Amino acid sequence: MxxxxxxxxxxxxxxxxxxxxxxxxxxxxxxxxxxxxxxxxxxxxxxxxxxxxxxxxxxxxxxxxxxxxxxxxxxxxxxxxxxxxxxxxxxxxxxxxxxxxxxxxxxxxxxxxxxxxxxxxxxxxxxSTPYRPADHGFIYVLSTREAPTLLKIGYTDRDIATRAREINSSTGVVVPYGARGAWLVPRARHVEAEVHARLAEFRVRKDREFFLLEYREAAAIIDAYMKNL
Missing domain, CATH: 1.20.120 (Four Helix Bundle (Hemerythrin (Met), subunit A))
Structure with missing residues (x-):
């Protein structure tokens, strides 16, 4: 076996x-x-x-x-x-x-x-001085290597490593998530909502921050929105 x-x-x-x-x-x-x-x-x-x-x-x-x-x-x-x-x-x-x-x-x-x-x-x-304006947060994209097209896309006002550790410590997470990309933005919570709206057709469930698509496609959509911030 x-x-x-x-x-x-x-x-x-x-x-x-x-x-x-x-x-x-x-x-x-x-x-x-x-x-x-x-x-x-x-x-x-x-x-x-x-x-x-x-x-x-x-x-x-x-x-x-x-x-x-x-x-x-x-x-x-x-x-x-x-x-x-x-x-x-x-x-x-x-x-x-x-x-x-x-x-x-x-x-x-x-x-x-x-x-x-x-x-x-x-x-x-x-x-070891982090670069972050006081009023900014991060939009992040995480995935596992085993399921690279199932993307977790969210925001955090802290550093992304801390947020990823929280996610990976959850009971249901077997394979740890790694970062695929990050954007430093003002009003991160608002930007997250706008990004989610633009990715709505790829969302797996309305109550979860998971989207099923290639990372490059997601990044292109996010980049297009970020250019207008």
């Missing part, structure tokens, strides 16, 4: 907690990048791998292929996918410029990274 697959993790895909030793290494790498942007390329000599580490953080957020991608995305202040791609590419370019002692290209890479406000992002990351 085939053994049932055991589900041991208590978090959904993307929301894995980060081990203290790993987080310490990442924070140290972020500090190296901050020093390099402030003091020049000499601050990175002998520590070029730190640039790769920080690049990897941003790459995680748009590839969404690692167990901690959402955790990192939240730590970085939810950068847009396009911005994360550009920052990741600019960090790779900076790595190569410093390695090859190309002073001119190094300065251009500095300019690109500052354009995307990387110093402020990393300062918040290092200090």
């Amino acid at each position: 085939r053994e049932p697959r055991r589900i041991e993790q208590k978090w959904g895909f993307g929301m894995a907690p980060i081990k203290p030793a790993v987080q310490k290494k990442r924070v140290e790498a972020a500090c190296t990048v901050l020093s390099t942007l402030a003091e020049g390329r000499h601050a990175a000599l002998g520590r070029l791998d730190d640039l790769s580490t920080v690049k990897g953080l941003f790459t995680r957020t748009y590839k969404q292929d690692q167990w901690d991608w959402f955790t990192v995305w939240e730590q970085l202040g939810f950068p847009e996918s396009a911005v994360a791609r550009r920052v990741s590419g600019a960090l790779l370019h900076l790595y190569r410029c410093i390695r090859d002692s190309d002073a001119v290209e190094t300065e251009q890479a500095f300019g690109t990274l500052k354009k995307y406000d990387l110093p402020a992002t990393l300062e918040r990351y290092v200090s």
Whole structure:
């Protein structure tokens, strides 16, 4: 008889907690990048791998292929996918410029990274300061890897990881939910109602926040509404 697959993790895909030793290494790498942007390329000599580490953080957020991608995305202040791609590419370019002692290209890479406000992002990351205006909350989309088209779409005035833990601790939840996407918005409760109205045809039950559709389709509908906020 085939053994049932055991589900041991208590978090959904993307929301894995980060081990203290790993987080310490990442924070140290972020500090190296901050020093390099402030003091020049000499601050990175002998520590070029730190640039790769920080690049990897941003790459995680748009590839969404690692167990901690959402955790990192939240730590970085939810950068847009396009911005994360550009920052990741600019960090790779900076790595190569410093390695090859190309002073001119190094300065251009500095300019690109500052354009995307990387110093402020990393300062918040290092200090563990969450990015959230006081009157804002989150619209979130959760699902399991086993049922990726059954989406739980709601809002929270707290952080999404806390909300997901509450949901996953419910008696009826066997497979933990992971985050698929999040939007930081003003008047989150009102926005949730508007989003639910636009997704009404996909709603499984009127008294539950579950919708049956592909995540990309749901995200496109939500994005279209968000553009008019």
